[in-house]
Amino acid sequence: MDFTFTEEQEMLRETVRRFVEQEIPPEKAREIDERDEFPHELLQKLCDLGFMGINVPEEYGGQGGNVVDEMIFFEELAKRMPVLAWAAGNIILYGNHIIGTNGNEEQKREYLPKLVNGELKFAYALTEPNAGSDAANIRTKAVLKDGRYVITGSKIFITGAGIADIIVTNCRTGAPGTKGITVFLVDAKSKGYSARPIKMVGHKGSNTCEVHYDDVEVTPDMILGGEEFLDRGWYQMMRLLNKERLVLSSCALGIGQAAFEYALNYAKEREQFGQPIGRFQTIQHMLADMATELEAARRLAFYAAWKEINGMECVKETSMAKYYCSEVAKRAALHGVQILGGYGYTMEYDAQRFLRDVLILSIGGGTSQIQKNIIGRQLGL
Ligand SMILES: Cc1cc2nc3c(=O)[nH]c(=O)nc-3n(C[C@H](O)[C@H](O)[C@H](O)COP(=O)(O)OP(=O)(O)OC[C@H]3O[C@@H](n4cnc5c(N)ncnc54)[C@H](O)[C@@H]3O)c2cc1C
Numbered sequence: 001m002d003f004t005f006t007e008e009q010e011m012l013r014e015t016v017r018r019f020v021e022q023e024i025p026p027e028k029a030r031e032i033d034e035r036d037e038f039p040h041e042l043l044q045k046l047c048d049l050g051f052m053g054i055n056v057p058e059e060y061g062g063q064g065g066n067v068v069d070e071m072i073f074f075e076e077l078a079k080r081m082p083v084l085a086w087a088a089g090n091i092i093l094y095g096n097h098i099i100g101t102n103g104n105e106e107q108k109r110e111y112l113p114k115l116v117n118g119e120l121k122f123a124y125a126l127t128e129p130n131a132g133s134d135a136a137n138i139r140t141k142a143v144l145k146d147g148r149y150v151i152t153g154s155k156i157f158i159t160g161a162g163i164a165d166i167i168v169t170n171c172r173t174g175a176p177g178t179k180g181i182t183v184f185l186v187d188a189k190s191k192g193y194s195a196r197p198i199k200m201v202g203h204k205g206s207n208t209c210e211v212h213y214d215d216v217e218v219t220p221d222m223i224l225g226g227e228e229f230l231d232r233g234w235y236q237m238m239r240l241l242n243k244e245r246l247v248l249s250s251c252a253l254g255i256g257q258a259a260f261e262y263a264l265n266y267a268k269e270r271e272q273f274g275q276p277i278g279r280f281q282t283i284q285h286m287l288a289d290m291a292t293e294l295e296a297a298r299r300l301a302f303y304a305a306w307k308e309i310n311g312m313e314c315v316k317e318t319s320m321a322k323y324y325c326s327e328v329a330k331r332a333a334l335h336g337v338q339i340l341g342g343y344g345y346t347m348e349y350d351a352q353r354f355l356r357d358v359l360i361l362s363i364g365g366g367t368s369q370i371q372k373n374i375i376g377r378q379l380g381l
Pocket residue numbers: 123124125126127131132133134156157158159160200203208360363364365366367368369370373
């Protein structure tokens with residue numbers, strides 16, 4: 001089997017790496033983490049360099065790349081600064097993909113070029129206090145009144161909801177369950193919309209918020225795809241899932257790889273009993289496990305992506321990738337702390353940040369348990 005990347009993809013990886021080295025020295029990543037500030041400036045630089053058009057067709061101002069390109073981009077970025085990858089994800093995944101896949105022509109022309117150049121930021125609002133894994137149970141409702149939809153309800157854990165311009169909001173418009181959900185593109189400046197940031201363990205600066213819709217009015221043309229998609233939002237969102245899982249797998253891989261490289265360097269330098277700790281078999285074995293599992297996880301993720309870009313059925317593989325990559329990266333980050341001993345437990349070394357940042361990957365975008373449920377169903381159980 002051919003596992004090589006194209007020349008363009010190798011160049012893309014190189015370009016992202018160069019960006020990271022020039023613009024995000026490790027001190028910068030630490031600073032943003034400590035200040036818990038949204039990385040506006042860095043995100044705009046990514047826009048200025050055209051990265052946000054990675055998956056947007058050329059006619060709307062992008063490069064028309066595929067999910068493998070996205071994965072390369074996200075892996076490299078998350079390796080240095082996961083919160084920036086998270087912020088870019090809100091544009092590439094929840095902006096470009098959602099509009100590109102489900103928007104009507106007018107919406108594509110209106111939003112895609114502005115997402116690419118940084119004029120507009122999106123946030124994706126599905127989760128509610130009583131509907132997390134059980135997302136089809138959302139209750140935020142939109143009711144048609146005098147020609148406008150009036151949205152009332154609350155969302156929780158919405159990344160970037162306090163800085164975004166458009167909130168892609170999943171609402172209940174019809175029957176309970178999957179058949180009565182509509183997706184609205186809500187202007188964050190609308191009267192009755194509010195977002196309160198919640199302090200998170202990791203991904204500091206992500207601006208993850210609790211959101212309230214207090215009689216927020218939207219016109220019917222703000223339904224994703226247009227009025228004919230009333231009550232069909234669930235199926236629109238289903239079209240996002242494979243790509244979402246693959247992108248999140250890459251973010252996990254990036255953090256896991258960073259934790260591994262950090263611990264490897266430490267193990268070569270730190271001496272105890274007159275020799276580098278990397279000479280002790282226990283430390284070697286931890287690093288060998290990290291390297292092996294990360295390699296296996298990466299192969300699985302790119303195999304799933306290969307199926308996706310070739311139009312093959314890959315629900316099982318993308319769920320496996322999301323589950324496995326996030327768990328492997330979590331194990332790598334934990335080993336990383338252990339390899340640094342007491343220093344790993346201080347805030348002065350990056351090992352703790354990798355661990356804090358990686359924990360969300362097995363929760364957001366469908367928990368590891370939910371991914372295993374999906375894999376089980378795909379196995380006919
Ligand atoms: C930092 C952060 C950013 C986020 N960003 C966004 C965002 O931008 N937009 C958005 O819409 N959401 C976002 N989320 C929400 C995220 O997608 C949910 O937290 C996630 O889907 C889990 O839902 P929950 O937290 O309500 O947990 P619950 O669903 O209550 O799950 C709790 C536990 O029960 C387990 N569980 C639940 N159901 C089952 C089952 N059927 N079988 C087995 N185990 C089960 C879960 O695996 C988990 O371990 C974000 C969350 C965080 C923490």
